Amino acid sequence: MVRVLSLAACLLLGACQFLAAAAESHQREVTLKAGQYSLHGCYSLPEGPGPFPVIIHNHGSDKNPPPCGPADLVKFYVKHGYAFFTFQRHGHGASQGDYILDVQRKIVVLNALNKQATMREIIALHELYNKDVEGGVAWLKTQKWANPNRLAMTGVAYGGIQTLLAAEKGLGIKAFLAFSPAGQAWNLALGNRLIQAVDHAKAPLFVIQAQNDFALDPCRKFGPKLKPPSKAKIYPPFGDSSQDASTLFGTRDAGIAIWGHEVLAFLSAVMD
Numbered sequence: 001m002v003r004v005l006s007l008a009a010c011l012l013l014g015a016c017q018f019l020a021a022a023a024e025s026h027q028r029e030v031t032l033k034a035g036q037y038s039l040h041g042c043y044s045l046p047e048g049p050g051p052f053p054v055i056i057h058n059h060g061s062d063k064n065p066p067p068c069g070p071a072d073l074v075k076f077y078v079k080h081g082y083a084f085f086t087f088q089r090h091g092h093g094a095s096q097g098d099y100i101l102d103v104q105r106k107i108v109v110l111n112a113l114n115k116q117a118t119m120r121e122i123i124a125l126h127e128l129y130n131k132d133v134e135g136g137v138a139w140l141k142t143q144k145w146a147n148p149n150r151l152a153m154t155g156v157a158y159g160g161i162q163t164l165l166a167a168e169k170g171l172g173i174k175a176f177l178a179f180s181p182a183g184q185a186w187n188l189a190l191g192n193r194l195i196q197a198v199d200h201a202k203a204p205l206f207v208i209q210a211q212n213d214f215a216l217d218p219c220r221k222f223g224p225k226l227k228p229p230s231k232a233k234i235y236p237p238f239g240d241s242s243q244d245a246s247t248l249f250g251t252r253d254a255g256i257a258i259w260g261h262e263v264l265a266f267l268s269a270v271m272d
Helices: 007-013 016-025 071-079 100-110 115-140 158-169 188-199 217-225 242-248 253-271
Strands: 027-034 037-044 052-058 083-087 146-156 175-179 205-210 231-235
Touching: 027 115, 037 115, 052 115, 052 158, 071 083, 071 253, 083 115, 100 115, 115 146, 115 158, 115 188, 146 158, 146 253, 158 175, 158 188, 158 205, 175 253, 188 217, 205 217, 205 242, 205 253, 217 231, 231 253
Parallel strands: 052 083, 052 146, 146 175, 175 205, 205 231
Antiparallel strands: 027 037, 037 083
């Protein structure tokens, strides 16, 4: 990775322009096709010639997720020799289409008197957006910088749901890391659908939550079903709220410092 210099040192060395160009050369924003949608994507590469093992990142439900992924998370994986690839599912950020929470709100209103229908349609909605994940992985496998035999996928919250649905399909991915998958959105119907995905996962899973997450059902329900090297782990409370535990624990430096070494060991064990 390019080292970050202070402004004074940068000016003193006359290196600002060089560093900016070098940083840009290791990160690229792209457009990729997933079915009928054009999605915004971005990849960040470590030093070296490649091809690299790749971390595929699924963002959460936020309408405008960082175009190139959470900065702390990108830095962590690239520092350890992984390329980092992320994309905005349709209706998010620069990707065309309907935003998932807008559609979900309409489903709730239209089925106000039929809770079962509401849940069926919301689960189908997650399945629909998982087609974007399939498209992103297919695009990634065409890239010369990516090692198609050493792919891992991660995601937080709604991105964790997408990660589990992808694990059921396999997609040629060797490891799946799901942080707070449906921690806030957990209910019996969605939980049962995700249990089905976990039961049929095609590669090892590591399900991760902080103790103060909105609901600990994901780890508690999935954990007994997982056999080594797959596992589920509840870490100590993180941050000041359940929102911090659900969305920031898996993406910020302070959270990475807690789980990072264990995730790297898991990846090494199942990918190398």
